[in-house]
């Protein structure tokens with residue numbers, strides 16, 4: 050049986066090295082972000098703008114997707130639609146199969162993780178190499194990313210040095226970061242040189258012009274989209290943006306929120322495959338648009354706010370839970386606050402309802418989110434849904450799947466008491482008089498807290514006494 | 526077409542009726558004077574480890590030759606047809622050390638081996654730059670393909686101050702997008718390739734150029750200078 054979220058979180062909390070790797074990384078990313086958002090007013094205006102641009106995209110999502118498709122096709126980019134991860138993988142496999150491709154290089158793409166592309170291609174005899182340094186490290190270690198922007202954030206440089214020494218022929222131990230990156234560069238350059246296909250994600254897809262925008266620092270994204278003869282981009286249907294003029298504010302919000310950079314090294318705008326006469330660039334460009342539950346999320350006007358996300362990772366960097374337990378504890382492709390909102394909606398509350406409990410509803414995530422997604426509200430809504438009593442006939446969402454009898458009875462009693470003043474007074478009176486009979490232990494709660502001790506008198510009684518005392522004083 | 530497309534669009538259409546678009550707030554970014562643009566560009570570029578060499582239209586070839594001999598950059602990849610490449614070629618003989626110039630005049634498949642394994646540096650033009658973030662705009666073309674600014678370990682770019690704008694919004698206006706069709710590939714480049722994926726330690730030369738050097742040609746008019 051796979052361990053539950055609680056078990057994984059407990060294990061992570063006990064892992065000292067992991068705790069210190071995350072602490073260091075979170076402090077670094079928070080400081081970096083703060084250093085580029087020094088003007089509070091500008092930040093507020095920019096976030097409001099980002100919110101509005103993304104909300105407007107959602108309000109016209111179906112027509113913008115059609116426009117994107119038409120523009121891409123006009124530019125020579127082939128567009129494919131996939132409802133499920135399997136469909137997306139199969140589309141990509143078929144393109145590669147047709148070209149007799151054996152080696153693919155891949156730029157960072159969380160959607161490709163979401164659909165499990167590497168595994169799918171591997172079982173069909175195609176090698177798919179991750180080329181982002183962090184992703185490469187994670188793939189070498191046979192792990193999954195623990196952060197959506199910095200995939201290998203859970204590892205220290207010493208751990209990476211040992212990994213390289215162990216897994217790469219002819220590489221000795223060095224914890225010099227420049228040397229380690231040099232090793233990665235040499236190995237991956239050879240892969241770019243040989244690859245039959247390049248695979249990438251998309252940060253923004255511009256409907257008006259049919260342009261795919263990629264944000265990166267390393268240059269591996271450019272390699273994947275420039276050097277191999279075929280480029281396949283995969284993205285979620287929500288990544289569409291209406292106009293090219295919407296890009297500057299969104300880009301600024303994305304890079305500043307993600308890594309505290311005013312801009313990344315490369316912003317790559319791809320609008321067509323190699324044109325006649327041009328000497329490089331891919332001969333074929335494909336765009337795979339993935340649904341995987343997004344159109345279902347879209348049905349609910351509140352939960353739909355999830356789809357504004359531009360995947361910057363700031364919510365996890367500022368989450369007091371994520372920064373202590375790290376990304377793997379969630380056991381999902383997307384961790385942290387955005388993961389707690391996305392995963393239960395994509396794969397159902399039954400499977401991922403528990404992770405919504407790993408949140409103190411402090412709201413730090415929503416405060417830093419560049420597009421003002423009310424993450425804590427959404428998490429609370431999902432908690433309610435997972436414990437709801439009324440179960441709809443078509444319950445793929447897993448509503449009520451985590452309802453506990455004792456919890457339900459406790460709340461029913463609470464509601465009953467608080468609705469009738471007479472009962473309320475009676476119950477509180479009884480509790481205050483029977484206070485010595487209170488149990489000392491309340492399960493999980495008293496493991497880290499002392500048990501609550503009721504006061505000898507109820508608040509109502511105390512107030513009454515005070516009132517009597519003051520009116521006496523007044524009389525004197 | 527496929528049923529996936531129809532199914533997805535149908536589900537979306539069913540729900541999108543409930544949402545109304547709202548007006549997008551107008552956020553005006555201040556335009557900078559030429560002096561401010563130059564200061565901002567220089568600061569931002571230095572922060573990102575981009576080297577800047579200030580020069581003029583007549584002096585840049587000499588500056589480039591000096592750079593080539595100082596940094597021992599022998600084998601250059603240059604455009605098949607640009608005026609800058611021609612100027613470089615005309616002057617190459619004056620360099621302290623012998624230079625090999627390879628023109629990108631064949632398809633990538635035929636040049637791949639050379640481009641990946643033999644080139645020390647490339648020279649390209651730029652289509653403009655953003656002062657705010659210290660960013661170059663490159664529009665690769667038939668004469669100056671994409672790999673030139675990507676594969677060689679050193680990338681030298683010619684930037685004319687007259688093409689410098691304040692911010693990304695202005696760049697979009699300058700290029701006339703979207704009325705002018707978007708080029709095959711438009712690139713914003715803001716430094717040498719880098720990564721912080723190993724314990725947040727910054728390392729340059731991840732997959733692209735290890736160094737980005739800008740020859741900044743001061744060619745804007747006096748009017749702008751006094752702006």
Ligand code: SF4
Nearest residue numbers: 358359361362364418
């Ligand atoms: S929810 Fe907001 S903060 Fe979190 S990744 Fe998405 S855009 Fe960034």
